[in-house]
Amino acid sequence: MTREIAKPGEYSPVEAMVVYAARFLAGFDGKKGLIGTGLPLVATQLAKMTYSPNMIIFVETGQADARPQELPISIMDSRLTYGSSWQMGDPEGLFPLSRNEIDFGFIGGAQIDKYGNVNSTFIGGDYNKPYKRLAGTAGAVDIGVFAKDTVILMAHQKRRIVDFVDYLTTPGWMVKKWPEGTLVRREELGLQGGPSSFISSMGICRFDDTTKIMYLDKYFPGIKPEDVKANTGFDIDVSRATEADPIYTDEIKLLREEIDPLNIYKMR
Amino acid sequence: MSKVVSLKEAIGEIKDGDVILTGGIVEDRRPVAAAMEVVRQGKKNLVLIGTCSLCDDIMVGGGCVAAYRGTYTSNGAFGISPNFKRKAEEGSIICDDIGHIDYSIGVMAGMAGVPFIASKTCIGTDVLNPAYDNLGGARSVARNPEVLPKKKYVLMEDPFFDMGTVQLIPAIKLDVCICHVQMVGEEGTVRIDGSLTFDHFAALSARKVIVTAEQVVPESYIRQDPNRNCIPCTSVDMVVELPWGAHPGQVYNFYDMDIPFLQEYAKSCATQEGFDKWAAEWIFNENGHDDYINKLGASRLQKLRAVPPYGYVPRKKGGVK
Numbered sequence: 001m002t003r004e005i006a007k008p009g010e011y012s013p014v015e016a017m018v019v020y021a022a023r024f025l026a027g028f029d030g031k032k033g034l035i036g037t038g039l040p041l042v043a044t045q046l047a048k049m050t051y052s053p054n055m056i057i058f059v060e061t062g063q064a065d066a067r068p069q070e071l072p073i074s075i076m077d078s079r080l081t082y083g084s085s086w087q088m089g090d091p092e093g094l095f096p097l098s099r100n101e102i103d104f105g106f107i108g109g110a111q112i113d114k115y116g117n118v119n120s121t122f123i124g125g126d127y128n129k130p131y132k133r134l135a136g137t138a139g140a141v142d143i144g145v146f147a148k149d150t151v152i153l154m155a156h157q158k159r160r161i162v163d164f165v166d167y168l169t170t171p172g173w174m175v176k177k178w179p180e181g182t183l184v185r186r187e188e189l190g191l192q193g194g195p196s197s198f199i200s201s202m203g204i205c206r207f208d209d210t211t212k213i214m215y216l217d218k219y220f221p222g223i224k225p226e227d228v229k230a231n232t233g234f235d236i237d238v239s240r241a242t243e244a245d246p247i248y249t250d251e252i253k254l255l256r257e258e259i260d261p262l263n264i265y266k267m268r
Numbered sequence: 269m270s271k272v273v274s275l276k277e278a279i280g281e282i283k284d285g286d287v288i289l290t291g292g293i294v295e296d297r298r299p300v301a302a303a304m305e306v307v308r309q310g311k312k313n314l315v316l317i318g319t320c321s322l323c324d325d326i327m328v329g330g331g332c333v334a335a336y337r338g339t340y341t342s343n344g345a346f347g348i349s350p351n352f353k354r355k356a357e358e359g360s361i362i363c364d365d366i367g368h369i370d371y372s373i374g375v376m377a378g379m380a381g382v383p384f385i386a387s388k389t390c391i392g393t394d395v396l397n398p399a400y401d402n403l404g405g406a407r408s409v410a411r412n413p414e415v416l417p418k419k420k421y422v423l424m425e426d427p428f429f430d431m432g433t434v435q436l437i438p439a440i441k442l443d444v445c446i447c448h449v450q451m452v453g454e455e456g457t458v459r460i461d462g463s464l465t466f467d468h469f470a471a472l473s474a475r476k477v478i479v480t481a482e483q484v485v486p487e488s489y490i491r492q493d494p495n496r497n498c499i500p501c502t503s504v505d506m507v508v509e510l511p512w513g514a515h516p517g518q519v520y521n522f523y524d525m526d527i528p529f530l531q532e533y534a535k536s537c538a539t540q541e542g543f544d545k546w547a548a549e550w551i552f553n554e555n556g557h558d559d560y561i562n563k564l565g566a567s568r569l570q571k572l573r574a575v576p577p578y579g580y581v582p583r584k585k586g587g588v589k
Contacts, residue, residue: 090368
């Protein structure tokens with residue numbers, strides 16, 4: 001069967017981001033993932049229905065091998081409980097991370113820097129009077145410390161993709177060594193894993209093997225590498241980038257009709 | 269001996285400045301009706317432990333909370349907890365962020381009666397940034413400062429398994445724990461369906477435990493299957509029967525979330541005036557929770573009732589509108 005290609009404009013940038021994320025998760029079919037709240041839940045649901053049916057889902061509120069029959073709205077949603085193998089509490093949900101069982105963590109965030117550090121705590125210079133208060137650490141810090149791989153999902157906006165995060169919630173490749181706060185490579189602190197990919201609403205970014213600095217690997221149809229450069233808060237290397245495969249209408253249809261018909265996640 | 273009391277009596281036991289944790293997480297199985305009574309009784313200077321979502325955010329809006337020490341301050345799909353967000357940005361609430369596993373093993377240490385526990389949970393992150401350590405601020409408002417640890421963490425080299433630098437994390441102790449659950453025996457034995465979140469540990473590390481429940485049943489009934497029980501009666505001080513006590517959130521096997529109500533809450537509470545107006549409508553009524561559920565009305569609530577065997581209302585069966 002030939003699949004019909006959806007043209008840019010027939011889907012929103014956020015829908016594109018979720019579709020490419022679901023495709024990316026094909027690489028984790030049969031693997032164990034700890035899935036964060038928000039759009040990662042949506043992309044995971046799409047992946048389970050399409051490219052990664054055997055992915056094993058752990059959730060921080062204590063579900064092992066969750067198999068939600070419809071899109072969860074919340075991270076402790078009853079939709080995650082029903083059909084799971086085991087339902088305990090948050091500690092039991094998170095400890096697969098610290099036991100080194102989790103192949104990948106999948107999170108959103110508000111700000112990311114060129115080293116793949118993610119901020120989901122606050123924006124601004126003053127912790128005690130932030131410009132914008134965010135959701136906090138929940139799961140995000142733990143995934144970044146313990147997962148063998150971290151995949152990050154976030155809309156591509158200049159103010160969100162910065163030189164260095166205002167608050168380092170999820171450790172990427174260059175992290176802070178306390179008590180001084182010196183910047184060091186994560187392996188120096190004995191942290192395994194690290195982020196392999198940042199999937200945005202414009203493309204897929206990866207991290208250079210040597211410098212550990214983010215570069216553009218793929219740009220989505222209708223987006224030019226220059227657009228990515230113009231919408232990134234640091235001088236991102238786009239020289240290695242190629243265009244991503246097109247989006248198919250069946251992927252968008254699944255998202256709109258089966259997964260989030262009520263547009264709870266405001267993807268469109 | 270029966271521990272069943274009225275909501276008013278139970279919440280009356282909470283003192284200004286208590287260190288408090290509420291059960292459930294985000295908008296699921298939260299003691300919302302209990303939090304509304306905390307606001308009605310005008311409690312002050314509470315130190316909130318763990319998360320600040322739906323029910324906690326109501327207490328923040330009601331001016332009951334001076335400090336927060338925890339891991340999550342959002343209502344999930346409904347946005348950052350609006351009252352907390354506003355007060356944090358004004359600088360009028362003390363914040364001390366910790367990690368989710370920090371919180372987990374901290375509350376387990378509290379339950380085990382050990383002073384601290386070690387892990388790599390927040391190594392490399394700003395959770396360990398001394399400039400963001402507001403534990404002292406939280407201690408300064410607590411009625412019993414000794415309930416909170418003297419230090420946020422200590423770093424040391426792992427002497428046992430060569431894991432490198434690890435973080436010693438103090439036990440989480442509590443003055444009060446309030447949980448909303450599906451079923452409780454009249455002597456306090458608790459049965460939870462769905463995620464236990466932290467309730468099964470937190471209730472065992474608190475000085476005073478208040479359980480509100482969809483159903484209070486004879487103790488002999490709940491003891492027929494003790495392996496299914498999650499908190500022993502020996503750790504529970506007061507029991508309150510409170511059907512729909514977690515509305516507008518979910519209670520697995522009982523009801524699904526009331527999405528329009530949650531959206532309305534998020535919108536209303538962007539300003540303090542908005543919260544006050546919302547509170548006048550939903551909290552400050554003559555007969556407390558009874559008036560609240562009567563105002564919601566039978567037809568609205570009926571649509572939220574969980575459909576067996578799912579434990580929620582599946583979309584194909586008319587749910588979640």
